[in-house]
Amino acid sequence: MxxxxxxxxxxxxxxxxxxxxxxxxxxxxxxxxxxMPPHLLRRIGLIAMVLGFCLCALAQKTGFFD
Structure with a gap:
């Protein structure tokens, strides 16, 4: 927590x-x-979420950030 x-x-x-x-x-x-058109905002948001998830996974699963 x-x-x-x-x-x-x-x-x-x-x-x-x-x-x-x-x-x-x-x-x-x-x-x-x-x-901006909504579909473009949705696409940008999805890309940001995927990148954020990948960074979190990378930080948790590897020793790259130690």
Whole structure:
């Protein structure tokens, strides 16, 4: 449970960082995302999920990150 809470906290820090560092750029970027077709957003989300899963699997199953 401690690891889960730590990971959620880290995700929140990483998600909030661009808003603190460059809020104007984030507004422009979010506007661009809002105008993208849903199928493209779905594809980008799926790719991000697969990459994230692969990174997690790599970190857990190998000694690569030790």
């Amino acid at each position: 401690k690891l889960l809470i730590t990971l959620i906290g880290l995700v929140l820090v990483l998600e909030g960082l661009p808003y603190v560092a460059a809020p104007e750029s984030m507004q422009r970027w979010l506007h661009q995302i809002a105008t």
